[in-house]
Amino acid sequence: MAKQPTILITGGAGFIGSHLVRLMVNKYPGYHIVNLDALTYAGNLENLTDIEAAPNYTFVKGDITDAQQMQSLFAEWSFDGVIHLAAESHVDRSISNPMSFIETNIVGTVILLNAARAHWGDFSGKRFYHVSTDEVYGSLGETGFFTEDTAYDPRSPYSASKASSDHLVRAYHHTYGLPIVISNCSNNYGPYQFPEKLLPLMINNIRNNKPLPVYGDGQYTRDWLWVEDHASAIDQVYHQGQDGQTYNIGGNNEWKNIDLVHQLCDVMDQLLGRPDGTSRELITFVKDRPGHDRRYAIDATKIKNELGWEPAVQAEEGLRKTAAWYLANTEWLERVTSGAYQAYYDKQYQPQ
Ligand code: NAD
Ligand code: TYD
Numbered sequence: 001m002a003k004q005p006t007i008l009i010t011g012g013a014g015f016i017g018s019h020l021v022r023l024m025v026n027k028y029p030g031y032h033i034v035n036l037d038a039l040t041y042a043g044n045l046e047n048l049t050d051i052e053a054a055p056n057y058t059f060v061k062g063d064i065t066d067a068q069q070m071q072s073l074f075a076e077w078s079f080d081g082v083i084h085l086a087a088e089s090h091v092d093r094s095i096s097n098p099m100s101f102i103e104t105n106i107v108g109t110v111i112l113l114n115a116a117r118a119h120w121g122d123f124s125g126k127r128f129y130h131v132s133t134d135e136v137y138g139s140l141g142e143t144g145f146f147t148e149d150t151a152y153d154p155r156s157p158y159s160a161s162k163a164s165s166d167h168l169v170r171a172y173h174h175t176y177g178l179p180i181v182i183s184n185c186s187n188n189y190g191p192y193q194f195p196e197k198l199l200p201l202m203i204n205n206i207r208n209n210k211p212l213p214v215y216g217d218g219q220y221t222r223d224w225l226w227v228e229d230h231a232s233a234i235d236q237v238y239h240q241g242q243d244g245q246t247y248n249i250g251g252n253n254e255w256k257n258i259d260l261v262h263q264l265c266d267v268m269d270q271l272l273g274r275p276d277g278t279s280r281e282l283i284t285f286v287k288d289r290p291g292h293d294r295r296y297a298i299d300a301t302k303i304k305n306e307l308g309w310e311p312a313v314q315a316e317e318g319l320r321k322t323a324a325w326y327l328a329n330t331e332w333l334e335r336v337t338s339g340a341y342q343a344y345y346d347k348q349y350q351p352q
Contacts (some may be wrong), residue, residue, distance in 0.1 A: 007238075008066055008079045010112065011086030013043035015193045016131070018223060018229075019231040020083065025051045027235070029245075033054050035048045037086065038063040045348065046332065047192045052348070060172045061345060064108035067115075070188055074119040075286055079129040083238055084112055085240045088161070090196055091135075094158035095178070105161035107166070113172045123179055130169040130182045130237050134248065134296050135159035135322055137184070143288065145299035146184070148246045173244050181241040185249040186298045189318065190227035191325040198222075199319075202261055203326045204333055206279045216288030218258030222296040225251035226313035226321075236307045247307070250298025253315045258283075268322045 005028075012035030014023040024033050037043045039061055051057055062069050064086050088094065105331060113128065120126045122132060137146040138153030145186040172178040186217045202212050222248045233249045255263075265279035303309045310346065313321070335341045 003078075004030060004032050004184060006034065006077055007076065008034050008036060008044070008082045010036050010082070010084045011043075012261045013047060013059075014046050014085065014089070014286060015042070015186055016227055016230055017085045018044075018047035018192055019190070019227050021048060021057070021140060022051055023224065023228075023235060025054050025057045029056055029123045032058070032059060034058045034079070036060045036062050036064070036073065039342070040088075041342075041343055042089065044192070044194075044336065045344045046335065046341050056187075059349065061349070064112055067111045070111050070115040071118065074115040076124070078086060078119070079116075079257035080125060081129065081238065082112060082116060083131065083234060084109065085130045085131045088158070090194075091156050091158045092171065092196070092289060094156055094161070095219075098161075101161040104156075106164045109165040110168055113178065115171065117178060121179075125126050125175060127238065127243075128169065128172075128178055129234070129241075131181065131234060131255045132166050132182055132184045133159065133162050134184050134186045134250065134298055135293065136163040137296075138164055139293035140295040140297055142295070145297045146248060147299045148184075148248055148302055152241075152282035153165055155293055159293075162311050169331070170244075176183060179243050181237055181243070181245055183237050183241075183247045183249050185230055185233070185253055186223035186225050188230050191225050191329070192324055192332075193227070195333060198257065198260075198321060199264065202264055203268065204337065205325055206265065207272075207284060207327070207330070207333075209282065211283045211284040212261060212265075212279075213259055213284055213286040214258055216292060216303060218261070218285065218291060218341045220255065220257050220298070221254050222257070222260075223250045223297050224253045224255060224260070224315065225249065226318040229311040230312055233309050236309050237303070237322050237348070240307050241307075247303040248298050248300055249303060250300045251311050251315075252298075253299065253311070254297055255315070263316075263319060264323065267320050271323055271327055273287055304333050321345075
């Protein structure tokens with residue numbers, strides 16, 4: 001009998017990773033999905049309780065910066081593919097502590113590349129997929145879009161670390177022939193996002209009647225993508241993307257931060273049954289983020305034309321679904337903000 005395809009997903013306890021793990025475990029019962037995650041502050045196994053008992057799923061607690069552990073993992077599992085998402089992901093944290101971004105995003109990626117190279121023989125049938133960000137391209141003016149040919153111009157320690165890991169993944173392709181794909185995606189939103197990022201932070205603050213900190217003049221623009229649309233794009237790129245290629249993934253859904261926060265406030269007032277305008281009064285303009293990129297916008301023509309992928313969830317629907325999810329899951333929010341979620345691994349996975 002042919003070996004069951006075994007895929008390593010790194011960072012699967014995080015925001016995007018947990019949506020991807022759920023999609024892959026449910027959609028491909030014939031695959032075995034190994035979720036490797038260090039369970040940093042951003043890793044939360046409570047995101048995955050619905051699939052944790054699936055027979056085609058295994059969680060491994062591990063750190064991609066631990067070379068010995070990664071070599072042993074590859075020796076044990078004989079992976080057919082890697083979808084690499086594990087990273088430090090928050091720009092503000094990269095400004096206050098760049099070093100952990102260098103260690104995880106750059107060194108950790110090279111450690112995974114080395115493990116793949118050492119254990120994948122002649123590479124036939126293998127694939128190493130690096131999930132990356134549009135922030136590697138830098139910042140746009142009022143017009144224009146990032147394409148796959150846009151020159152890299154990262155400007156925060158986070159985006160510089162992701163640009164660096166993209167370059168290293170491509171270097172392993174060109175130098176050693178490692179089969180790779182890369183995708184660069186815009187800002188994701190939806191359930192299970194750590195409430196340090198814009199939308200869950202604002203939702204949590206509105207719920208608690210706390211100020212809504214809008215950085216600088218609020219005129220910064222992001223292109224927002226529903227997280228499940230990103231997971232389905234990753235699935236398509238993994239299965240149908242061409243070796244050595246890069247695909248930009250975006251929502252065609254640009255918002256200035258202040259307009260998005262206004263829209264969110266209005267949705268939250270409706271969902272909470274508060275008088276119109278209540279939440280907008282919480283908006284507070286605060287000191288700007290240093291080096292704040294003005295605008296990101298993705299041209300996703302390539303993935304649409306070559307793989308037929310398009311986002312399924314539109315802006316208003318996605319924002320409403322997001323707000324409703326956090327309000328229906330206040331216990332999740334409470335456990336994340338209190339730190340209680342961090343005990344889940346010991347309770348569920350460690351022998352007593
Ligand atoms: P996240 O911060 O929610 O999750 C990151 C996960 O990686 C966590 O579960 C964490 O525990 C794990 N991790 C961190 N360091 C690790 C280490 N040393 N070893 C093993 N695991 C480790 O991030 P996210 O928003 O889900 O982003 C996932 C990936 O997608 C990242 O590579 C990010 O750069 C990329 N990306 C994110 C966005 C976005 O909008 N969030 C957009 C484009 C690309
Ligand atoms: P964020 O969710 O941190 O994503 P990224 O920096 O990767 O784009 O921030 C999205 C935008 O929202 C960004 O322009 C910074 C801004 N922002 C605020 O204005 N206030 C906040 O409290 C946060 C977290 C972000």
